[in-house]
Amino acid sequence: FWGHGAAIAYPGCLWEQRQGHPGQFASLSQVFCFPVFYVKRTKNHQWRCNEATFSCSSAELCEQWIQVTREQLSLLTNRPKRLLVYINPFGGKRRGKRIYEEKVAPVFQQAGISADVIVTERANHARDHLTTEANLQQYDGVVCVGGDGMFSEILHGLVARTQNDNKVDQNRPGAELKPCMLRIGIIPAGSTDCICFATVGTNDPVTSALHIIIGDSQPMDVCSVHHNDVFLRYSVSLLGYGFYGDVLADSEKKRWLGPARYDLSGVKAFLCHNYYKGTVSFLPAEDNLGHPRDKMQFLCLLVSKWFHSCVAVSSSSWKVICGKFIAINAANMSCACPRSPKGLSPSAHLADGTADLILVRKCSRLDFFRHLLRHTNTDDQFDHSFVEVHRVKKFHFEPLDPQPLLLENQSELPKKPGFCPMGSAQTTCIPSAAHSSWNCDGEILHHAAIQVRLAIHNIAETVKRKIKLRLHLITAKVSCLKALGKTDSALMTHNSLLKC
Numbered sequence: 001f002w003g004h005g006a007a008i009a010y011p012g013c014l015w016e017q018r019q020g021h022p023g024q025f026a027s028l029s030q031v032f033c034f035p036v037f038y039v040k041r042t043k044n045h046q047w048r049c050n051e052a053t054f055s056c057s058s059a060e061l062c063e064q065w066i067q068v069t070r071e072q073l074s075l076l077t078n079r080p081k082r083l084l085v086y087i088n089p090f091g092g093k094r095r096g097k098r099i100y101e102e103k104v105a106p107v108f109q110q111a112g113i114s115a116d117v118i119v120t121e122r123a124n125h126a127r128d129h130l131t132t133e134a135n136l137q138q139y140d141g142v143v144c145v146g147g148d149g150m151f152s153e154i155l156h157g158l159v160a161r162t163q164n165d166n167k168v169d170q171n172r173p174g175a176e177l178k179p180c181m182l183r184i185g186i187i188p189a190g191s192t193d194c195i196c197f198a199t200v201g202t203n204d205p206v207t208s209a210l211h212i213i214i215g216d217s218q219p220m221d222v223c224s225v226h227h228n229d230v231f232l233r234y235s236v237s238l239l240g241y242g243f244y245g246d247v248l249a250d251s252e253k254k255r256w257l258g259p260a261r262y263d264l265s266g267v268k269a270f271l272c273h274n275y276y277k278g279t280v281s282f283l284p285a286e287d288n289l290g291h292p293r294d295k296m297q298f299l300c301l302l303v304s305k306w307f308h309s310c311v312a313v314s315s316s317s318w319k320v321i322c323g324k325f326i327a328i329n330a331a332n333m334s335c336a337c338p339r340s341p342k343g344l345s346p347s348a349h350l351a352d353g354t355a356d357l358i359l360v361r362k363c364s365r366l367d368f369f370r371h372l373l374r375h376t377n378t379d380d381q382f383d384h385s386f387v388e389v390h391r392v393k394k395f396h397f398e399p400l401d402p403q404p405l406l407l408e409n410q411s412e413l414p415k416k417p418g419f420c421p422m423g424s425a426q427t428t429c430i431p432s433a434a435h436s437s438w439n440c441d442g443e444i445l446h447h448a449a450i451q452v453r454l455a456i457h458n459i460a461e462t463v464k465r466k467i468k469l470r471l472h473l474i475t476a477k478v479s480c481l482k483a484l485g486k487t488d489s490a491l492m493t494h495n496s497l498l499k500c
């Protein structure tokens, strides 16, 4: 079972089974069996839970197998045993609770995972609970049942809690933030679920549950967004000004429409064809971190980056671009979703300490349509004279005209009841036609002028963790075979696994 997937749970029971031969009377014989549940990869990156039944000729051998398997599984320390689950009952088509109860809870139970479930009662309930109340010591991870907005809420809660516990002031622009020790699992139950799609490759609750059970992990970069040295929010996927900001701002007024609101607001923003004047300045990433138009495969680049990151490469200097922009997008990850399987920036990486800054300058409506259309097919969306893309470590945006009214110490314009910003001394502005708003992972930021920098990233840890997991698997199988006296097979497994 190691070859095709990883064993996830086994009740370790023995039972009697009737055996017969075709055309003969079924004879009653005692066979000792034990089931092993394992992950099977199906099409489109989806995973399913399968069961294999192993039979042994004697009870002792069966017991021995169960014990050895149990011991080996207990060595896989990256698998969670206790989880804290937050369900947004209002995300997407409002099916979060049902999805969890019908598709996820049974698999967790089968894998012996205990879960404390909190169904949120208001926006930011999960964030506040994580920041102040939750006893995080007793959990191996936090699970988000909802969409990108809910994920962002949980991320903010966890990051804030980690900084508070480590006495780091997250509001200070240059603060060295501490990475979070707890992992966040995502069960897709929102409208777009872009973060789940970009990390797992599909929006399927059972697949996500299985990834959580076997302890898969994928570190991510987290960007911090400030306005005049005041902290606004963190971002892990998309920061979009202009087109994507306008789509979000309009779609928030149509929440009652469900996921269809994005289509309607998208068409409206496209027909409005607004452009915004301003200055973008950015610090380009080092050359060894690749370019957004590279066609290199994700994993190869990730590993090569890890090696290259050991070599000191001098940083370039800041670059400044002024102009009229239809869209300014910063993608921390590909931002792929079912409608745009390649995403906004197909070769953006999840944990390399950079973001891809995409500038779409003022162009005709038809040209912009051609650019948008390329997000849905295999053509290169950057291959237009009015589009430029840079891999960056930091960037600032300043609108040409200063924003009109700033109301000190008031909360940001509410996106929905109960929404309040993360920063302490917030300043608020009223959006005007000369300015768009920023779409920060699906949340609106009304400040046009922002400063963005990569705040947390830990690529070396990923690679280390993956190597460690592989070694565990090899040793587990070899020990199983040795325990059963199959030394030759153990040696063969050891050699063949080491080769791959």
Ligand SMILES: Nc1ncnc2c1ncn2[C@@H]1O[C@H](COP(=O)(O)OP(=O)(O)OP(=O)(O)O)[C@@H](O)[C@H]1O
Residues within 6 Å of the ligand: 087, 088, 089, 090, 091, 092, 093, 120, 121, 122, 123, 124, 125, 145, 146, 147, 148, 149, 150, 151, 153, 189, 190, 191, 192, 193, 194, 442
């Ligand atoms: N009980 C609740 N009542 C109202 N709002 C909530 C509640 N729980 C969470 N929220 C808020 O709902 C917002 C949207 O939730 P979520 O991201 O799950 O769904 P979505 O917006 O439909 O999906 P997506 O973000 O993928 O487009 C989140 O920003 C979250 O803060």
